[in-house]
Amino acid sequence: MAETIFADRVLIGGRIQKDVLIEIDDGRIGEIRINTSGNSSAFRVPSSCLVIPGFVDIHCHGFGPDSFGAGFASARRATLAHRARGTTSLVAGLVSSDTEDTSRAIASLATLTGEGIIDGVFLEGPFISVARRGAHREGFVRPVDLGLLSHWLEQSKGTIRMVTLAPELSGALDAIRFLVREGVVAAIGHTDATYEETRSAIDAGASVATHLGNGMPSLFARQPGPLLALMESPKVSCELIADGRHVHPCLVRYFVNHAISGVPIFVSDCLGVEGEGKHIALVSDRLVEMDDGAVVFKDNGKLAGTALPLSGILKSSVTKAGIDLITAVSAATIGPARTIGLEDRGKIETGYRADLVLLNGTSLDVARVMRCGNWVVEKHEYE
Ligand SMILES: [Zn+2]
Missing domain, CATH: 2.30.40.10 (Urease, subunit C, domain 1)
Incomplete structure (x- = not known):
């Protein structure tokens, strides 16, 4: 009616x-x-x-104590928590993990996608750089394995929408071409690639920068690295964790208003944290603390992700980085919807x-x- x-x-x-x-x-x-x-x-x-429009989050791992890798019920609770906070479309992210655990998680997320509760699956790793792995556990980071990747794609029944990998790894360009042929978005991230290696990956069809500026080297005068290659390509949508912590507010403003040739998109990179208590919990078996919406490792003070829904990122981008509200809403709605191929959203x-x-x-x-x-x-x- x-x-x-x-x-x-x-x-x-x-x-x-x-x-x-x-x-x-x-x-x-x-x-x-x-x-x-x-x-x-x-x-x-x-x-x-x-x-x-409702928010579209294409890089998100969980919420509160719940994670997308922790089984059907936990993934469903995390989705509903984000939904109540304005995220009406969500692609559930899995970090590098044990191969069997990843297979099980893909199967439950494929079911949730089939029921229309989420909008697909995002694999962040495991084919990433050990040196730039961030919160990913070293033991789960692997060399590129096309057989395993194609097994996961088959098992997901077409629900895997995006895969992040490091283009400098042997076989990465073949994996990117394979993903693109299969209709999956190839994303560049957790990488130590040079400018040239990144350009080759973009030429092979990679079209997303995973949390730009995080999990990759910085920009130097004689080493433009992946950052410049990603920022200057009109073919690349650049994810920004615009919480004011993962990317300095001035850089968020610069990226969004001046520097990015392609589409700037906001992502939450929201984590589910294990354990009791609101302020201290575990990510990858390491203690973390919550600090102003960011999740920070206690042992080295490095950032692991956020505890924020996309609505919190939108708010930070406006209040901390001074992004115009209409631009910020685009980066949290139509930008990610187009990037991931959700044609009737945003x-x-x-x-x-x-x-x-x-x-x-x-x-x-x-x-x-x-x-x-x-x-x-x-x-x-x-x-
Ligand atoms: Zn990451």
Whole structure:
């Protein structure tokens, strides 16, 4: 049955439109009328809220105590927690792990994808650089194994949407070509590659930079490294963990407003942390602390990821890095949706899936979420 929503302000076509009536029909956005008046049966959005598309997170590993690698029930809880915070489309990420454990996790995530709860699977590793592995366990990082990769793709029944690998590894370019042929996004990350090696990977079809600036060497005068190759290619979508910690706020601003030729996209890189307690827990069997939304290893003070949903990243990008809100919303919605091939997401437009976030215009907190035309009612159970 059709439902209508009336709002003072809605982000449509890159502009904030006023006095908007949106028809929701069978989970999709129907007719949109701008500069109109509401009707008595329409749901009235509070005037404090701006209506934006639901967030699309393509790099996320869990939430609270739950991880996408920890079985069906845990993965489902993590998804619902993100959904209640505005992430209406989510690709579940797995880090490098034991081969059998990865196979089991792929099988449960394929089921969750089949049920429409998540939007696919992302493998971060295990074919990455030992030197740049970050939070990945050394024992699980492997040389490129095309047979294993094709086994996982087959097992996932087409649900693996993206794989991160290091292009300098032997066989990596063949793996990138294989992924692209199979319709999977090849991402470059956790890499020690040179500028030239990175360019070759992009020429082979790699199209995403995994958390740009993290898990890769910095930019130096005589070593442009992977960073410049990724930033300057119009074919590459660059993931930014724009929390103000993983990338300096000034660099977030520079990347988004000036430096990136391709598409800047925001990701949460949100981790599920094991163990009790809100402030100290475990990642990869190492103690971590929570610090202003970042997850930090206790032994060396290095960053492991975040504990933030994408809505938290959006807020940080605006409040800490000074990104314009409309640009930030694009980087958290249509940018990642296009990158991963979710064609009917990330925009408020007739025919798109009815995924909406009611964002408080002042605090930038998520007030209410609609997914597939239904209001999300899950409680914020980890708060
Ligand atoms: Zn990573």
